[in-house]
Amino acid sequence: MEPRTIANEKPFSLKGYFLQWEWLLVVLLLAIFVMNANLSEYFLDYNNLRDATMGFLDKAFIVLPMVFIIMMGEIDISVASIVALTSVIMADLYSRGMPMEFAVVICLVVGAVCGWINGMLIVKFKELSSVIVTLSTMIIYRGIAYILLEDQAVGKFPSWFKFMGWGYVGTIPFILVAFVIFAAGFGFLLHKTAFGRRVYSIGNNATASHYSGVDVDRIKVWVFTLAGLMSAVTALFLTSRMGSTRPNIANGYELEVIAMVVLGGISTSGGKGRMIGAILAIFLIGFLRYGLGLVNVTAQTLLIILGLLLIFSVAIPQLKRRKGAARRL
Amino acid sequence: MKTVTTQAVPNKSSVGSGTAGGSISASFSKFRELGLLAFIVILSIGVQIRNHSFLTLENLNDIATNTAILSILAVGMMLVIITRGIDLSIGATLALSGMSAAQMVSHYPGLHPLAAIAIGVGIGLACGMLLGVLVAWVNILPIIATLGMMNVFRGMTYQVSGGKWVSAHQMPESFKQIATGSMFGVNNLIVIALLIYLVSYYFINYTKTGRRIYAVGSNPDSAKISGIHNEKILWLVYTIMGGLSGLAGVLWVSKYASAQGDTAVGYELSVIAACVLGGVSIAGGVGKISGIILGSVLLGILNNALPMINVSPFWQTFIQGAIIVTAVLINALVKRGIDRNNLMRRKI
Numbered sequence: 001m002e003p004r005t006i007a008n009e010k011p012f013s014l015k016g017y018f019l020q021w022e023w024l025l026v027v028l029l030l031a032i033f034v035m036n037a038n039l040s041e042y043f044l045d046y047n048n049l050r051d052a053t054m055g056f057l058d059k060a061f062i063v064l065p066m067v068f069i070i071m072m073g074e075i076d077i078s079v080a081s082i083v084a085l086t087s088v089i090m091a092d093l094y095s096r097g098m099p100m101e102f103a104v105v106i107c108l109v110v111g112a113v114c115g116w117i118n119g120m121l122i123v124k125f126k127e128l129s130s131v132i133v134t135l136s137t138m139i140i141y142r143g144i145a146y147i148l149l150e151d152q153a154v155g156k157f158p159s160w161f162k163f164m165g166w167g168y169v170g171t172i173p174f175i176l177v178a179f180v181i182f183a184a185g186f187g188f189l190l191h192k193t194a195f196g197r198r199v200y201s202i203g204n205n206a207t208a209s210h211y212s213g214v215d216v217d218r219i220k221v222w223v224f225t226l227a228g229l230m231s232a233v234t235a236l237f238l239t240s241r242m243g244s245t246r247p248n249i250a251n252g253y254e255l256e257v258i259a260m261v262v263l264g265g266i267s268t269s270g271g272k273g274r275m276i277g278a279i280l281a282i283f284l285i286g287f288l289r290y291g292l293g294l295v296n297v298t299a300q301t302l303l304i305i306l307g308l309l310l311i312f313s314v315a316i317p318q319l320k321r322r323k324g325a326a327r328r329l
Numbered sequence: 330m331k332t333v334t335t336q337a338v339p340n341k342s343s344v345g346s347g348t349a350g351g352s353i354s355a356s357f358s359k360f361r362e363l364g365l366l367a368f369i370v371i372l373s374i375g376v377q378i379r380n381h382s383f384l385t386l387e388n389l390n391d392i393a394t395n396t397a398i399l400s401i402l403a404v405g406m407m408l409v410i411i412t413r414g415i416d417l418s419i420g421a422t423l424a425l426s427g428m429s430a431a432q433m434v435s436h437y438p439g440l441h442p443l444a445a446i447a448i449g450v451g452i453g454l455a456c457g458m459l460l461g462v463l464v465a466w467v468n469i470l471p472i473i474a475t476l477g478m479m480n481v482f483r484g485m486t487y488q489v490s491g492g493k494w495v496s497a498h499q500m501p502e503s504f505k506q507i508a509t510g511s512m513f514g515v516n517n518l519i520v521i522a523l524l525i526y527l528v529s530y531y532f533i534n535y536t537k538t539g540r541r542i543y544a545v546g547s548n549p550d551s552a553k554i555s556g557i558h559n560e561k562i563l564w565l566v567y568t569i570m571g572g573l574s575g576l577a578g579v580l581w582v583s584k585y586a587s588a589q590g591d592t593a594v595g596y597e598l599s600v601i602a603a604c605v606l607g608g609v610s611i612a613g614g615v616g617k618i619s620g621i622i623l624g625s626v627l628l629g630i631l632n633n634a635l636p637m638i639n640v641s642p643f644w645q646t647f648i649q650g651a652i653i654v655t656a657v658l659i660n661a662l663v664k665r666g667i668d669r670n671n672l673m674r675r676k677i
Contacts, residue, residue, distance in 0.1 A: 125658065132611045136657060137650070143646035143650050255476055255480055259477070298487070303484035304481050304485060314469045319467065
């Protein structure tokens with residue numbers, strides 16, 4: 001590993017600016033738009049675009065904190081199970097007669113607690129990687145969801161709850177408004193606050209950050225708690241869109257979320273990437289999926305494409321780095 | 330080998346078997362396995378009291394047969410985890426190779442069972458090699474690479490099958506015999522698992538390549554400096570895992586006489602559970618064949634016993650997760666105890 005040098009100011013060059021990963025994503029996104037527009041003449045219609053976004057934005061809320069987690073060189077594969085658990089708890093409480101407002105609050109609290117448990121385990125047991133910790137909590141959270149609801153489905157939520165997934169503010173979907181607000185908040189947190197800079201520094205070198213006075217453990221716990229909380233937010237929107245919930249809800253979301261983050265140019269070895277990349281990747285994968293749906297590509301083929309996308313978006317930067325290292329020798 | 334069959338490689342030379350520290354870490358490891366064994370015995374007795382048909386020869390044979398596939402996969406997973414990796418794709422590899430083999434025998438019923446096994450193992454090996462290249466040379470984190478390929482392999486399984494099942498009546502009797510037949514009065518699955526255990530015991534303890542796997546897992550940097558090609562070892566480990574998954578795929582399909590698109594979804598979690606229960610350290614470099622046998626047997630007994638004492642099937646996921654967490658945390662705490670002891674000894 002060559003040492004990474006961080007200059008105070010990056011010298012600006014036009015070529016360097018346009019050679020960034022994010023511009024590649026923009027080009028890809030445009031290509032997908034052109035492809036979709038060719039496949040269906042109604043694609044570029046405003047109403048259609050708007051409703052297409054509503055279909056894939058639910059998981060986008062987890063992508064935001066996942067950027068922080070992968071930025072720190074960690075991973076959280078329990079998020080889908082947290083979505084299932086919080087959704088099931090909320091629905092279960094509601095069906096037992098609790099007002100929906102309280103159930104929603106408890107859903108958010110449970111999500112945050114699940115994330116906090118992940119974070120505490122990772123921080124207190126440094127010899128365990130986040131892979132194994134979140135792998136085991138993934139099974140446990142999903143297991144609790146199964147215990148609570150067994151093989152039933154719970155639905156019939158109040159109409160204001162349906163508004164979250166299906167409603168519009170003016171002509172803009174509520175879910176999109178919520179996402180923009182959250183994305184702006186997380187983008188601000190990552191790029192404009194000391195907290196965000198510390199996340200970057202932990203990703204670059206956790207030991208050095210620790211000796212520079214960064215409370216690495218506390219930041220990690222916070223970030224994992226945020227991931228739990230945002231999983232609960234996803235649970236709200238997803239449950240609202242589905243109209244009912246089952247313990248196997250959100251199966252496989254962790255793959256999609258991680259794929260979006262990695263495709264967004266956030267390095268799995270930590271310390272590199274930007275929020276805007278991940279946001280572009282959300283829309284890229286979302287519209288790609290929509291377009292492939294137009295040409296009747298099956299869900300199973302979609303799995304293959306998603307898996308390959310994940311592999312390639314990690315492999316390309318790795319190979320590039322390898323080539324760069326070879327040239328320097 | 331008899332005195333110190335404990336931790337990773339380096340302990341052996343630095344700590345003589347006679348010194349206090351050596352016996353402490355040795356006894357910790359023995360204690361672990363004895364504890365696991367004691368737990369298995371207590372559990373069996375407890376279940377036997379609740380349900381008298383548990384400790385019958387027939388049921389024990391059932392448990393052994395059902396555990397065989399899990400324990401075959403656990404060998405491969407142990408090697409992967411020893412090198413600090415993890416493989417989430419094995420459930421999908423298993424399904425893909427099982428489905429391909431099943432498709433072959435349903436199209437060519439005259440196919441020799443060994444040829445069917447060869448097809449499955451071959452496809453598994455190919456999957457494993459691909460993963461190995463991604464992890465070893467392209468340098469992708471194992472969790473990301475296997476998560477991605479898990480979906481690719483799973484998608485390919487649906488593609489191969491066209492979304493249809495291959496069910497019992499489409500399979501020739503000779504194919505089903507692979508798993509249901511027996512050799513010397515013992516079920517084939519058990520025989521195959523035992524063979525694999527013998528070979529892998531020899532491989533990881535008495536061959537250079539086997540010891541190198543531990544070296545790479547204990548300390549990749551010093552392994553590299555000692556002249557070990559880390560990449561080749563990593564690649565080999567994932568290839569072995571793929572081959573074993575392929576074999577397990579054929580055995581699975583033959584045993585249950587049906588191949589489906591969603592065969593063995595989530596099975597990788599059980600395999601990982603068997604490994605961590607058996608004392609394989611996620612931090613790499615530690616793991617023993619005897620440990621994972623006990624781990625697999627414990628899981629097998631649980632799977633068999635829980636329905637027998639009327640535990641709802643919906644509890645099983647949770648119980649499995651709780652077992653993994655407990656095992657992982659106990660492993661970590663025991664490791665801390667050993668390290669602290671070693672430090673105390675150093676001060677004196």
